[in-house]
Amino acid sequence: MSYENIEVRTEAGKVGIVTLNRPKALNALNNALMDELGAALKAFDADDSIGCMIVTGSERAFAAGADIGAMAKYSFVDAYKGDYITRNWEIIRSVRKPVIAAVSGFALGGGCELAMMCDFIIAADNAKFGQPEIKLGVIPGAGGTQRLPRAVGKAKAMDMALTGRMMDAAEAERAGLVSRVVPFDKMMDEALGAALQIADFSQIAVMAAKESVNRAFESGLSDGVMFERRLFHALFATADQKEGMDAFVNKRKADFKHQ
Ligand code: CO8
Numbered sequence: 298m299s300y301e302n303i304e305v306r307t308e309a310g311k312v313g314i315v316t317l318n319r320p321k322a323l324n325a326l327n328n329a330l331m332d333e334l335g336a337a338l339k340a341f342d343a344d345d346s347i348g349c350m351i352v353t354g355s356e357r358a359f360a361a362g363a364d365i366g367a368m369a370k371y372s373f374v375d376a377y378k379g380d381y382i383t384r385n386w387e388i389i390r391s392v393r394k395p396v397i398a399a400v401s402g403f404a405l406g407g408g409c410e411l412a413m414m415c416d417f418i419i420a421a422d423n424a425k426f427g428q429p430e431i432k433l434g435v436i437p438g439a440g441g442t443q444r445l446p447r448a449v450g451k452a453k454a455m456d457m458a459l460t461g462r463m464m465d466a467a468e469a470e471r472a473g474l475v476s477r478v479v480p481f482d483k484m485m486d487e488a489l490g491a492a493l494q495i496a497d498f499s500q501i502a503v504m505a506a507k508e509s510v511n512r513a514f515e516s517g518l519s520d521g522v523m524f525e526r527r528l529f530h531a532l533f534a535t536a537d538q539k540e541g542m543d544a545f546v547n548k549r550k551a552d553f554k555h556q
Contacts, residue, residue: 298336298337300336301329301333302317302319302329302330303334307347308492308493309493309496310346311346311493311496312348312350312351312492312493312496313337313338313340313341313344313347313350313351314350314351314489315334315351316353317330317334317352317353317354320355320357322366323402323403324408325360325361325362325363325365325366326360326363326364326408326411327363327367328380331381331385331386332385334388335386335388335389338350338388338389338392338396339388341392342392342393348492348495348496348497348500348503349396349397349492349503350392350395350492351396351398351485351488351489351492352396352397352411352415353399353400353401353484353485353488354400354401354408356401356402356421356481357402357403358401358408359398359399359400359401359402359408359411359424360403360404360408360411361408362407362430363407363438363439365433382438383438386407386410386411386414389411389414393507393508394500394503394507395503395507396414396416397416397418397419397488398411398412398415398417398418398419399418399419399421399484400418400419400421400424400426401424401481401484402421402423404425404426404427405425405428405463406427406429406430406437409427409441409445410428410437410439410441410444413441413444413445413474414439414440416507417475418476419475419476419477419484419487419488419491420466420470420479420484422466422467422478422479422480422481423481424465424466424475425465426457426469427457427461428441428442428458429461430461431461441458442454445458447514448472448473448474449469449473449474450472466478499535499538499553500553500555501535501537501555501556502537502538505532508528509524509525512525535556536554540553
């Protein structure tokens with residue numbers, strides 16, 4: 298499939314990389330881009346050889362938000378009935394293999410929300426995160442008021458949603474929004490290193506780990522722990538568990554077959 302708003306490639310045959318590519322608009326997220334992103338991630342998710350995905354942008358912008366020009370004249374009916382706010386964004390959350398956001402430059406509004414929909418964020422030291430929708434007379438619409446407080450707590454989430462201020466990479470790491478911060482020229486190597494490492498693990502265990510961590514945000518502690526325990530039990534039915542533990546016992550590298 299050919300794309301107009303994203304670039305898609307694979308690395309080492311096992312990591313799928315999507316680069317947002319609307320440079321003139323700082324990768325503003327219009328409907329066509331989000332449809333393409335969803336299609337590309339779904340295709341990687343369905344490809345048995347791919348074990349992890351990366352979504353990234355340019356040095357200047359991961360994404361400066363939803364496309365304000367496209368949204369400016371929407372009526373309530375346009376917004377409510379169309380898939381673009383934000384039903385087509387949900388595809389990203391339905392992907393079962395891990396998705397890493399590699400964020401450089403602006404990650405604002407929908408750009409910050411897109412990064413937070415990914416499983417974890419590796420940031421370049423020039424990254425800037427923000428939910429500036431309040432300045433436009435609206436509020437975040439793709440999970441910003443829900444995922445940001447879960448990531449950084451109420452105080453900073455309220456501060457950002459109500460003032461629209463940006464958080465730099467160092468503050469974002471301190472607050473728990475991003476997992477690692479590296480210089481920009483090391484960002485893709487860092488993300489790729491993590492993605493290749495993940496892709497070499499058992500895909501079944503990786504998917505179960507993602508599902509179980511995500512469950513922590515949907516359930517109470519005892520339900521979450523029970524969910525985890527059942528998945529843990531289930532993994533003993535896989536060949537990969539036998540391989541992983543046999544490899545450890547016999548001091549060799551595991552060779553997972555994703556079975
Ligand atoms: N939408 C459309 N175009 C944009 C956007 C955007 N979000 N951001 C930047 N651009 C365009 C600019 O219009 C400009 O285009 P042109 O050269 O044709 O004038 C170009 O990108 C470069 O931008 P600037 O000249 O403004 O660059 P600066 O370096 O001066 O400033 C900023 C960079 C600070 C990032 C600034 O561009 C800015 O404030 N952008 C808007 C940020 C924003 O408000 N984002 C939130 C948007 S609302 C949203 O995301 C809601 C999500 C809800 C869910 C999704 C529903 C679909």
